[in-house]
Amino acid sequence: MRPSLLTDLTAKVRAAFVAEGLDPAFGRVQISDRPELGQFQSNGALAAAKAAKMNPLSLASQIQTRLETDEWFSNVSITGPGFINIKLMDWVLAQALAASDAILAPAAATRGKVVVDFGGPNVAKAMHVGHLRSSIIGDALQRHLKFAGFDTKSDVHLGDWGKPMGMLITEVKLRRPELPYFDPAFTGPYPVEPPVTMEDLETLYPIAAAASKADPVRDEEARTATAELQQGRAGYRALWRHFIDVSIAGIKREFASLGVYFDLWKGEADVDPLIGPMLTDLKARGIAELDDGALIVRVGEPSDKKEMPPLMLVKRDGGVLYETTDVATIIDRVKSLDPDLVLYVVDQRQHEHFEKVFRGAIKAGYAGKAVLEHVGFGTMNGADGKPFKTRAGGVLKLYDLIEMAKAEAEKRLVEAGIGADYPPEERATVARQVGLAAIKFADLSNYRLTNYIFDLERFTKFEGKTGPYLQYAAVRVKSLLRKAMEEQARPGAIAITAAEERDLALAILRFPDALEETIKVRAPNVMCDYAYTLAQRFSSFYAAHHIMSESDTALRASRLALAALTLRALETALELLGIEVPERM
RNA sequence: GCACCCGUAGCUCAGCUGGAUAGAGCGCUGCCCUCCGAAGGCAGAGGCCAGGGGUUCGAAUCCCUUCGGGUGCGCCA
Structure with a gap:
């Protein structure tokens, strides 16, 4: 696991608990629920006191005394029944940001194999x-x-071996019994050209499925054909091979358009x-x-x-x-x-x-x-709260969904007056990236086990907690950095002085925690929250401090560096979510 | 019937290894562009965390129960 500011802090607080003869597990540090009291907090003294039958306030006080000697902390306070609040020295944040390359880079594969x-x-x-x-x-x-x-x-x-295969074989047999695949006496070779297209299959399958459901005789035929296929009947295998080849080509196109990759x-x-x-x-x-x-x-x-x-x-x-x-x-x-x-x-x-x-x-x-x-x-689900269906009541094809999202994104771009001057290819690319971001972020930002309501209009909004907002936030930083480049303003050493810088720095440095938590609970909504909070913090910072007009060049350089680091963290988070960021939009 | 998932602001959702005053977005109210992209920022109103019991110093979070919604339950995938 990559170290983070939080894990470093936890290590320090754990050491304090151990020094008091207590279990290190009590030293867990978390982001403060009460930002006015501290940046981080540890509630371990309460649980530890309970376990050791001690007074929580006096235990917290002992931990406080130990922590106060650490030069990292600008303030360690106790509030309530024994909450320990921690504030860091600004130079600690600056130092962590200076070393943040390590936490924002991909790690070597040393943690085991996952399928x-x-x-x-x-x-x-x-x-x-x-x-x-x-x-x-x-x-x-x-x-x-x-x-x-x-x-x-x-x-x-790939689902290529069950009863649907038998149903398809019988459906094709019914329609074109003359094909050699159905002649038991045929010894081959079977035709190289597939007898059906992807479109044919997509049409035939629902018909075959309905027939199987409605007619026990057809169902029995399909069952038999499936068994014969699985037992190796040559004609069926040859026909089935065509189904696979034709289908895979189409499926690969679909995943490519979604930006989803498979090793196997x-x-x-x-x-x-x-x-x-x-x-x-x-x-x-x-x-x-x-x-x-x-x-x-x-x-x-x-x-x-x-x-x-x-x-x-x-x-x-x-x-x-x-x-x-x-x-x-x-x-x-x-x-x-x-x-x-x-x-x-x-x-x-x-x-x-x-x-x-x-x-x-x-x-x-x-x-x-x-x-x-x-x-x-x-x-x-659809707006009615039931699994998503088209207006006609059918199942919406993924391809059509993506097209809808692209069209909706295109509409938004026009509304916002963006890209009127872009070359057509770039416009199309941006519409695709924005449409996909809308769908992906909407899906991923819900905890995976909750059912959610699909609302394309809401998802493609550029305001609020949406994929396009995050793209916008990233693009805005890119634009700022481009402008800085043009004006020969270079990023420099980061110094934390203002509240918005502090909040932004803390947000950036949380990246490893968001990464590990996402993996631990197998839930990308954690990373979505991270990206969104980061973007919000940047916007606050950006609104509060005008960077390019800053006359103090060291300060301007520091803020440019902070902006560059924000962009890196945001782009990394979005990349992990499978969301692309355009150069401009 | 049994099991699993869920019930949090008007709406859509986070938070759930127990911790202080329950968060966000949309919508609503009021401010902020002669200045880097206002698709933005700042401030505010809005909640008996479905109901009821229990455990605990402390429960949205854990346990039991009722109600409401979704899903699954041997020859489909």
């Missing part, structure tokens, strides 16, 4: 708003993990070869058992508040499920990557599924040293 499983697009299905949260949150988390020094591998985990493009089908041996192994060791024709693993534990259904590996009809591929994927990842942690950024509604898979994998000894963790999230 982040997110996105989860399905073959043949257009990506829709349901994929948005997983993609945005997962991407933000992988960026944070990489930056903080974890060897991180993201995997899109694996799918459920990739672990198919592992499934047979895995089932054999589980049966041989008596971990899996037959129950009513299906192969299951009982994963209930005595401590369960309610009965946990078993992990189902093979259905009565011989088909496997995503539970099966998920367990096999753990085997695959442990074998190829041997991670310390695997994060599954998937809708909270699948929580029980993951609980079963994790228990099964651990019971079978497949997880290696990896901690398996489901990072769930809530739904994105």
Whole structure:
């Protein structure tokens, strides 16, 4: 973990507690709730006094006496029942800022290996708003993990092996039975040209799904086709391969337009070869058992508040499920990557599924040293509070959502009179960056488990707590620094003198704490808050002190340096959230 | 029925490893551009933290319970 001002302070206060013969855990320091009393506070004396049956005020006083000898502190006071308030010398802030390069730079990968499983697009299905949260949150988390020094591998985990594949095969068969893929006597080679386009698949899938739901005969056909595909029927495999290839091309485009990156493009089908041996192994060791024709693993534990259904590996009809591929994927990842942690950024509604898979994998000894963790999230709802739908009641495609956001951003730019003189390409780029920032920040700034209401008009507003506001704040600093450059005004040594500088410095220096907290709770809204507070503090500073007209050149140089550092911290935070900052807007 | 998530300002949301006077944005009121980008800043009004019990010196935070909303519960993903 990278050190921060807060961790340094905690170390000092801990030392004071230890010197009093108390547990260092009591020395935890936090940002003060009462800024007029101090910049930081420690409430440890209260808890420590309780544990040691001491008087909290006299204990706090002893800690105070020890802390007062430290040259870092300009003031250590006690208020209330024993709160310790701390103010730092301004030179401590200046010194920390001078050394802040270390806290704002990415760390070398020394903290272990993490696999982040997110996105989860399905073959043949257009990506829709349901994929948005997983993609945005997962991407933000992988960026944070990489930056903080974890060897991180993201995997899109394509949905390419379940019953939807069987449904599609039967739908194509119904429409074009003459194709060689359906002729059992055909010995190949099968055509190289795909018989369907991405658009075809997107049309066919909902039809096939509806048919399956409405007609038990069709459903049975789909089930059979899925089983035959999984058992290796050549024509089906060849046709399925086309589905995959056509789909992946489209899916890659979608993720690229979102600015979301994956290290690995694996799918459920990739672990198919592992499934047979895995089932054999589980049966041989008596971990899996037959129950009513299906192969299951009982994963209930005595401590369960309610009965946990078993992990189902093979259905009565011989088909496997995503539970099966998920367990096999753990085997695959442990074998190829041997991670310390695997994060599954998937809708909270699948929580029980993951609980079963994790228990099964651990019971079978497949997880290696990896901690398996489901990072769930809530739904994105429409204005009515129900999961987001288009006006027509359908599912909104991700592509269309992005287009809407771009158009809305464009509208705002026109309203604000920005970019009228920009070249068309730059205008389009800025509209895209602003639209994406609006969507991403709105999504990420809510705690991931809460359901939130999607309101594009509100998200794209340039005022208030929005992505575009943060971009604006960063762009404004860039503009200031450009102007300084033109006027040959150079940044210099930072000296903290004014209240707004102090507040801004403290905000910048909180970056490592925001980073670590985001990772610890796997929740990017922490970093969103950091970025927003930082931008606000800068705005206050900027409004209170006119920099370029400052006649004291040392002071001007200091303030320029503070502005430059703010920009660096803000851009870094936004980058971790997957938000781009234009040069101007 | 059982389990999980949630209920905080008019609206949208933070805060939840217990700590002082519960925060932000929008909206509302009033100020601030002859000066670096006002998409901004400053100040203000607005809350029995769903209700009720309990633990504690101290509860929005932990426990129990009621009500209200969402989700899930063996052969879909």
